[in-house]
Amino acid sequence: MQLRFACEDTGAEYVxxxxWQQATLSRCPLHPQGGCRFARHGTYARVSPPGTLITRDYCPxxxxTFSLLPDCYAARLSGQLSEVEAVVRAVEQAPSQAAACVGLRLDIELPGVQRFVTRRVQAVHQALVVLKGLVPERFGRCGPTLLAFALVLGVSGVLVALRGLAEPWLQQLPTPLGFSPRRQPGGGRDRARQHRAGADPPGLMA
Ligand SMILES: [Zn+2]
Structure with a gap:
């Protein structure tokens, strides 16, 4: 499973x-009382930025296996959260997704470009909708957009900031912000389940 490595680096700084040499878990998330054979388990490489390695720990x-993903990296997408945020914000501010693609210098005629953009926008907005429900006192009145969350939080990098703020729920929030691989766009049942699971302690869910 993926876990958060709290870290203020950009990808280039982390590399x-x-x-990854400083990233470590002080104890096994499954056995915080100790007594298991929890140990470091090497690293794995990410494509972007080149040279990225992610620390892995393992409880036999x-x-x-636990991988420690630094805050700047997108979960289960290549690249960094800042890159995902740039795409989503461009779409939020453009009159259409096609216009956003022009602004991002993405060729909308190329196969996969629409899916590339749609996937990021849907996944991020879905996570923001869930967060509005989880933290209504803070986000209940703002729209489920990065622009609205940026105003509430007073930061430019919303997704990186939310890794910390939303740490208790990262296992329930959809990737690339959270670590839950399950993503059902518009899926009300899944969302309801995520809300109920939200009060569980972090890092202990399957
Ligand atoms: Zn263990």
Missing amino acids: SRKG DGHR
């Missing part, structure tokens, strides 16, 4: 300072 007793 240049070999941030729980048969589970």
Whole structure:
């Protein structure tokens, strides 16, 4: 499973300072009381930025691997959250997705470009809708857009900031912000389940 590595680096900074060498879990998420054979389990490489390595830990007793994803990286998408945010914000501000693609210098005629953009916009907006429900006192009155969340939070990098703010729910929030691979655009039942699971402690869910 993926876990958060709290880190203020950009991807380039993380690579240049070999941030994976500092990334570690103090104890096994499955057995916080100790007594298991939890240990480091090497690293795996990400494509972008080049040179990125992600730390892995492993609990042989729980048969589970944990990867420590720095805050700047998108989960289960290549690249960084800042790149995802740039795409979503462009769409939020453009009169159409096609116009946003022009602004992003993406060739909308190319196969996969529409899907590339739609996937990011839907996944991010779905996560914001869930967060509005989880933290209504903070986000209940704003729209489920990065522009609206940026105003509430007073930051430019909303997704990176939300990795920290939403840490208790990262296992329930859809990727690339959260770590839940399950994503059902418009799926009310899934959303309801995520709300109920929201009060569980972080890092202990399957
Ligand atoms: Zn363990």
